[in-house]
Amino acid sequence: MKTLLIAEHENGRLATATLNTASAAARFGGEIDVLVAGHGCDAAVAQAQAIAGASRVLKVDAAHYAEPLAENLAALVTGIVADGGYRAVLVGATSFGKNLAPRVAALLDVAAVSDVVAVAAPGRYERPIYAGNVMVAVESDQPLDVLTIRSTAFDAAPLGGEAAVQVVAAGPDLGLSRVVGRELSKSERPELGAASIVVSGGRGLGSGENYHRLLDPLADKLGAALGASRAAVDAGFVPNDYQVGQTGKIVAPGLYVAVGISGAIQHLAGMKDSKVIVAINKDPDAPIFQVADYGLVADLFEAVPTLVSSLEAA
Amino acid sequence: MKILVPVKRVVDYNVKVRVKSDHSGVELAGVKMAMNPFDEIAVEEAVRLREAGRATEVVAVSCGTSASQETLRAALAMGADRAILVETDVELQPLGVARLLKAVAEREQPQVVICGKQAIDDDANQTGQMLAALLGWPQATFASRMTFGEGVVNVTREIDGGLETLELKLPAVVTADLRLNEPRYATLPNIMKAKKKPLDVVAAGDLGVDIAPRLRQVRHAEPAARKGGVKVADVAELVNKLRNEAKVI
Numbered sequence: 001m002k003t004l005l006i007a008e009h010e011n012g013r014l015a016t017a018t019l020n021t022a023s024a025a026a027r028f029g030g031e032i033d034v035l036v037a038g039h040g041c042d043a044a045v046a047q048a049q050a051i052a053g054a055s056r057v058l059k060v061d062a063a064h065y066a067e068p069l070a071e072n073l074a075a076l077v078t079g080i081v082a083d084g085g086y087r088a089v090l091v092g093a094t095s096f097g098k099n100l101a102p103r104v105a106a107l108l109d110v111a112a113v114s115d116v117v118a119v120a121a122p123g124r125y126e127r128p129i130y131a132g133n134v135m136v137a138v139e140s141d142q143p144l145d146v147l148t149i150r151s152t153a154f155d156a157a158p159l160g161g162e163a164a165v166q167v168v169a170a171g172p173d174l175g176l177s178r179v180v181g182r183e184l185s186k187s188e189r190p191e192l193g194a195a196s197i198v199v200s201g202g203r204g205l206g207s208g209e210n211y212h213r214l215l216d217p218l219a220d221k222l223g224a225a226l227g228a229s230r231a232a233v234d235a236g237f238v239p240n241d242y243q244v245g246q247t248g249k250i251v252a253p254g255l256y257v258a259v260g261i262s263g264a265i266q267h268l269a270g271m272k273d274s275k276v277i278v279a280i281n282k283d284p285d286a287p288i289f290q291v292a293d294y295g296l297v298a299d300l301f302e303a304v305p306t307l308v309s310s311l312e313a314a
Numbered sequence: 315m316k317i318l319v320p321v322k323r324v325v326d327y328n329v330k331v332r333v334k335s336d337h338s339g340v341e342l343a344g345v346k347m348a349m350n351p352f353d354e355i356a357v358e359e360a361v362r363l364r365e366a367g368r369a370t371e372v373v374a375v376s377c378g379t380s381a382s383q384e385t386l387r388a389a390l391a392m393g394a395d396r397a398i399l400v401e402t403d404v405e406l407q408p409l410g411v412a413r414l415l416k417a418v419a420e421r422e423q424p425q426v427v428i429c430g431k432q433a434i435d436d437d438a439n440q441t442g443q444m445l446a447a448l449l450g451w452p453q454a455t456f457a458s459r460m461t462f463g464e465g466v467v468n469v470t471r472e473i474d475g476g477l478e479t480l481e482l483k484l485p486a487v488v489t490a491d492l493r494l495n496e497p498r499y500a501t502l503p504n505i506m507k508a509k510k511k512p513l514d515v516v517a518a519g520d521l522g523v524d525i526a527p528r529l530r531q532v533r534h535a536e537p538a539a540r541k542g543g544v545k546v547a548d549v550a551e552l553v554n555k556l557r558n559e560a561k562v563i
């Protein structure tokens with residue numbers, strides 16, 4: 001039995017979600033082939049070789065994989081899987097994986113399982129539905145399952161392996177779509193999905209200026225990533241990739257600090273598996289306090305600067 | 315240009331659902347239902363394109379029981395021109411829905427299908443991508459902006475690192491994210507008008523596709539509830555607890 005792990009990479013770096021997904025692939029107990037498709041992707045291939053538990057790295061290098069377009073990648077994966085022996089195709093439940101996996105599944109005529117948080121055995125998975133308010137055990141008799149894996153539910157696979165590289169021929173260039181622009185947020189801070197501390201701001205901050213004036217120093221002090229509620233993103237305080245929640249990013253850091261966030265179920269869906277939750281909100285009845293380990297009922301405009309200076313004091 | 319908008323009837327997003335005591339599913343009796351919020355955004359986008367003269371017709375389609383007629387009427391009240399119910403009592407999963415939608419798309423020949431990015435009940439985030447695959451069309455998921463050119467649509471997508479703009483050849487499938495637009499509320503006159511707009515019912519069986527569920531949802535459970543914590547009196551106590559009790563800073 002083999003599983004195919006689709007690597008996500010950018011600028012020569014593997015996405016951390018790929019390492020978490022490798023741990024889910026290991027639950028199948030067979031060989032793991034890691035597919036790295038790209039153009040000039042040797043650096044990513046080298047990192048994939050190091051994933052502990054990887055048996056082989058399938059390297060596909062062609063100009064039409066320079067961008068991770070779903071149409072071309074899905075056609076490639078379908079071709080590789082058709083050659084046989086795979087029990088499952090796994091990819092991280094990132095925007096890359098969510099875009100790609102269902103297309104692969106439909107081409108292979110199988111159902112896909114999204115946001116898998118547990119692999120009990122091949123064909124037996126667990127996943128959240130209804131914004132994480134319900135967990136459902138899913139069983140499949142399909143010969144092949146296509147899964148997206150929720151990173152927060154699996155540890156990153158260790159590095160140190162030395163998987164062999166097998167060069168695989170490119171699939172077709174379908175020419176259906178192309179990238180015409182990209183605006184990536186640049187940040188020196190840790191990646192939101194993988195950070196051990198996250199500071200998140202909501203509508204209570206009132207403006208983008210306040211958001212940064214108050215939360216940047218706090219995040220600096222804590223070495224934290226910055227996140228936000230949907231309301232803060234919709235109001236333009238911060239870009240879309242800050243959004244935590246049912247339809248944004250799922251995070252589970254050691255410490256999550258929610259500032260001026262009410263705690264709607266759609267927000268909780270993205271952060272309630274954090275180890276320790278702190279909430280700062282002036283409304284004592286805000287639902288966020290029902291999940292917070294430490295709740296501070298206070299005006300954030302006073303509490304946050306005080307918090308920053310007391311962290312400085314130590 | 316014709317636009318097809320698939321809309322799903324789901325539990326209203328404000329409802330906190332409960333698992334049935336035998337764990338066979340979620341309690342739906344007496345629960346408020348509504349159009350999937352992402353599908354409202356998709357309908358809004360399509361209607362705006364028609365209002366701007368870009369699109370000629372907006373067709374809403376829903377797959378499910380006859381209760382989904384209500385969802386289609388809501389789409390008509392927002393401004394869709396006509397509606398199609400693909401009726402079935404079978405439990406639908408994304409692959410089955412995508413197959414039904416493919417059959418409808420082949421009949422209707424739209425230039426664009428705008429789906430929601432995900433249904434807030436199954437949280438699958440699959441159907442649009444599957445439909446695009448089955449049709450052999452390009453796809454742009456998580457759209458926050460759409461602009462049309464000659465034979466193409468440019469779609470800005472919300473991705474993990476920021477934004478990306480794709481150019482897709484038409485016909486194409488787009489899935490709507492939250493920030494594509496802000497859907498309108500249907501006015502009373504439009505709700506009245508919607509009652510007279512055409513709503514065709516097609517039996518799923520007549521479309522000749524396999525919609526049997528491929529996955530068994532064997533047990534539903536509520537996740538372990540988080541224990542409520544404590545309220546701290548001030549910042550000093552908070553810092554003390556984080557340092558000495560939780561030991562996270």
Ligand SMILES: Cc1cc2nc3c(=O)[nH]c(=O)nc-3n(C[C@H](O)[C@H](O)[C@H](O)COP(=O)(O)OP(=O)(O)OC[C@H]3O[C@@H](n4cnc5c(N)ncnc54)[C@H](O)[C@@H]3O)c2cc1C
Binds near residue numbers: 259
């Ligand atoms: C389909 C759908 C998907 C969604 N997906 C997401 C998602 O992925 N992520 C997400 O976050 N939301 C999501 N939402 C939105 C969600 O329902 C809430 O509307 C949103 O989370 C609210 O954001 P908020 O807590 O910042 O704002 P609000 O609910 O307005 O809360 C602001 C809070 O700030 C507090 N406050 C105000 N001033 C101060 C002050 N001076 N000091 C201290 N506290 C103050 C207030 O007491 C209040 O509790 C989704 C909604 C829908 C319908």
Ligand SMILES: Nc1ncnc2c1ncn2[C@@H]1O[C@H](COP(=O)(O)O)[C@@H](O)[C@H]1O
Binds near residue numbers: 321353439
């Ligand atoms: N039963 C259905 N009828 C019509 N459209 C649907 C149905 N199920 C899903 N969709 C469409 O597919 C999108 C994504 O759903 P899902 O893949 O289930 O998360 C929804 O937002 C709808 O646009």
